Amino acid sequence: METISSVDTSTEGEEEFEIQRQEEQSEMDSSDENEEIRMDAKKSSGDVHRIWSPSVFGYFPKECYLFAGYEITIHESVDHFGAVTWPGAVELCHFLENHWTEFNLNDKNVIELGAGTGLVSIVAGLLGAYVTSTDLTCAVGNLQSNLMRNTRWRSKHQPQVKELVWNADLDKSFPQSVHHYDYVLAADVVYHHDCLDDLLATFDYFCQPGSVILWANKLRFNSDYTFLEKFKATFDTIVLADIPQSETVIIKGTMKAQLAKNT
Secondary structure, three states: OOOOOOOOOHHHEEEEEHHHHHHHHHHOOOOHHHHHHHHHHHOOOOOOOOOOOOOOOOOOEEEEEEEEOOOEEEEEEOOOHOOOOHHHHHHHHHHHHHOOOOOOOOEEEEEEEEEOOOHHHHHHHHHOOEEEEEEOOOHHHHHHHHHHHHOOOOOOOOOOEEEEEOOOOOOHHHOOOOOOOOEEEOOOOOOOOOOOHHHHHHHHHHOOOOEEEEEEEOOOHHHHHHHHHHHHHHEEEEEEEOOOOOOEEEEEEEEHHHHHHOO
């Protein structure tokens, strides 16, 4: 397994630049007669002002990975924290690929919380899962683009993208009578923000009897460790991996045994 990271420029931006350059060249190659007329007109006018109209081109990083036998190209954006690929996502992808016999996603219903750029959802899809990839409204555009680019004609089941605000109208958007997920995936969703209680409630909502949470996170702040303790108090947990190089842990969570019996 090989992971490749690179920074590239936006092809769309390059095409726009090339079009503009060709148009400028075409203007420079126009007839001498027309050029002389323009120059005479400028000289005859009292004040000559050259107006600069700057063009701004957005160049966003592009990262390439190799998972499940496919090269995956991830385009990032500048919208918010979820617009970049964080270490936990990469580590969780490694884990899913290397432990596919123990955590077999083939034909399983999988939901990812805070999917961001979509790397984990893409890998889950390539491993055969029915994937529902979720994030906030501001992230789903780039998320959808990355998923389509990397799973079309590759995945057994085409991933779905849905907007999801943690702990907000979940019973309406994802009624438990209809939606049951075998795996709840999350990577680097815990950082310095004010939605940790809502995140925990969302984990709890989707973790039904038989569901498995696979959560990967780089632990950065004291609040991360506080959340980890709350997570352990809410679910039966096992630390599946502790990766010192990236300071990332991968934790398995399931419904508390006593609660599962009473459900």
